[in-house]
Amino acid sequence: MQIFPLPHDDSSPTLDAMRILVIEDDQEAAAYLTKALREAGHVADHAPDGLEGYALAREGAYDVLIVDRMLPKLDGLSVIRSLREQHVDTPVLILSALGQVDDRVKGLRAGGDDYLPKPYSFSELLARIEVLSRRRAAPTGEATTYRVGDLELDRLSHRVTRSGQEIILQPREFRLLEYLMRHAGQVVTRTMLLENVWDYHFDPQTNVIDVHVSRLRSKIDKGHERPLIQTIRGAGYMVRDSAH
C-alpha cells in the first residue's frame, strides 16, 4: 500500500534522480553522505534520529532509505520493522559499524534489503542504492530476455548471442553476465557480484572477481568493435552499449 505516487515512471528504468532519505545520527557522516548523493544528481534528505527518520520515511515518497543501525531514540532495525508493519516497502540499505556475519542476517531479517558495513566507499553505496531503487521500479515480471546493444541473453534457454552468433558460457559465467545485464547501465561492484553470483559476503583478498569478469569479457567482447562490459574505475563494472 503506497499512498503517494512513485516519483519514478515505471516504464522507464533509466537512472532518474532518486529521492533518498539518510537516517544517520553522526552529523559529519550525514553531511558527507547527503552532499555526495546530491553531487551524484540525487535528492537527499537527512533525519538525525530514529523517530524523525521513521516519520519522514512514512510520509515522504522516497525511493531509497539509508538507515544507520545505531540511532538515538529508535534504533535502525526498529525503524525498519515499524515501517514494514505500516506497509511502507521503500527499499532500505542498512549501514552498520558492526559488520559481522550474524549482524547482516539480523538486518535483513528486520526487513532491510541490503546491508553495507561501515566504513564504506561511496561508490559502493551509490551502486547499491541504484540497484535497490531500480529493483523497486521494476519489481516483478522480469524479462526473459536481456538485450544490450547486439548482445542478447535468453534466461529460459540459457542462450547468449552477440550479433546473432552464439557464445558458449560456463554456468557461472552465464549467471555473471545475467546479473550484469539485469543491471545494464548501472555500476555493479565486485562485492555485489560476489554476493549475487556466488552468494558469499566476505571480502575476497585477491582479485578473483576481476579475473572472472575479464574471462567473461574475453568471450563477449573479443573481436567486437564496441566493448560492452566496461570497467568503472574505483567502483566496479557496467554493461552498457557505449554508442548510446
Added chain:
Amino acid sequence: MTALTKLFKTTAFRLSVAYLLVFALFAGFILGYVAWNARQVLDDQIQGTIEAEITGLAEQYRLGGIRRLVGVIDRRTREPSASLYLVTTNAGERLAGNVGSLPAGVLDDPGVRETDYRQSDEPDAHIRRALVRVFILPGGFRLLVGRDVEERERLGAVIRQALGLSLGLVTILACLGGWFVTRRVLKRVDAMTETTRTIMAGDLDGRLAVSGNGDELDRLATNLNAMLDRIGELMSGMKEVSDNIAHDLKTPLTRLRNRAEEALRTAKAPEDYARALEGTIDESDNLIRVFNALLMIARLEAGNAATTMADFDLSEVARSVAELYDAVADEASVPLAVEIEPDLSLHGNRELVGQALANLLDNALKYGVATEGEPACPPSITIAAKRVGEHVEISVADRGPGIPESARGHVLERFARLEAARSRPGFGLGLSLVAAVARLHGGELRLEDNSPGLKAVLALPAKPA
C-alpha cells in the same frame, strides 16, 4: 557469622535434620504398631482365659450351686499364678476369692471391663489393673472372674523404653553423621570459596582443588576449572588483540600519516594531491580490512557467531569456492585439482566456512607457488573434501616451499608471517581466521607436510546422519 550458625545454614545440615525427622517418625510408627498389635494379642489371650474359666465355673455351679462354686474358687485361688476370683453375696459380703478391694459399683454391673483392684492378702498393696467379667447369679450372688494385666502393662513399658532409646540413638547418630558430612563438605566448599576469592582478586591462574573421587563437588570443581581456562583463553585472546593492534596497526597508520604529510609538504600540482589521496584511501582500505579480520577472529573466538549456525551442503561450498579461485589459478598457470565427495553435510555457518576455504586457497596461490631461487617443483594445488570417520576433512594442498614443522604453530598466530613471505602482500591473519572458524565449529586446522609443499586440513565435525 559464627561457625555454628554457618553450620546450621548449610544444605548438608538441613538435609541431616530432615533425615533425622523421617527416621524418627518411622521408628515411632514401627514401635507403635508393634505395641498396639501385642496389646491386641495379649487382650485376646486374657479374654480367652477368662472365658475358659467361666465355662468351667458355670459347670461347677450347675452341678453344685453356690456352695460348690465357692469351694472350687477357694481351691483355685491357692494355685500358683491363679486368675482373679471373687464371689460375694447380694450385700457385698465376701464368700471366696483372691481380690481384696474393688472400686464401688463394679460388682453391680455385669459384663466385661477393665478395672483397678487390690489383692486381698495385701491390704496396703498398690493398685493393679485387671480385665474382669462380672455375673449376677440367682439369689443376688455376684461372681467376678478376671486376669491381672500387669504383664501387658510391662510389655508396653518395655516398648515405650525401646522407642525412647531408639529415638535417642537415631538423633545422636544423625547429628553425628550430619555434623561429619557437613564438616567435610563445608571444609571443601570453604576451600573452593577461598580459591575463587583469590581468583576474583586477580590471580587468574588459581584453580580449584579436585580430590579425584569423582563426586558432585569434584565435578563442579572440574567444570569451574574448565570455565576458568576458557575465561583465561578469552582474556589472553583479548590481550593479544590489543597488543596486535598496538604493534601491527601502528605501522600502516604511520605510513598513512607520513604519506599525507609528505603530500602537504611536497605536492605542487593537483595530480600530485590526487595521487597522494588515492594512496591514502588504499592504505585506509587495507587498515579497514585488517580491522575487520581482527574483529571477526575475536568475535569467532568468543563464540558469537554460533547463533547463525544452520545445516548446509559443504560439497556445494567447496565446489563454489574452488570455482571462484579456479580462474585465478588458471591465470597464474597453476593447475587446480578438485576432489570433492558429493553430499557432505555440515552444521555451521556457510559463509564462514566459505571464507575459510577462500583464505586457504588464497594462501596456496600466494605462498604455495615456488618463486625464483626456490626449489622448482611443478606448481599445482589440490582442494579435496571427504568424510573421515566423524569428521569432514577439507584440505588444500600445494607444491610450494611448505612450512617447516617448527613454525607450524607459529603461523596460526595473528599477524604471524614467515620471513620468506614478508616481501609479499598479506597481513598474516588468514590462517588465524581459518583456525578460529575451525574452533567455532568444534573442529581444527592441521598443517601437514605435502612433501613437498603444505597441506592445510580443515577438519570439522560432520552432521550426525
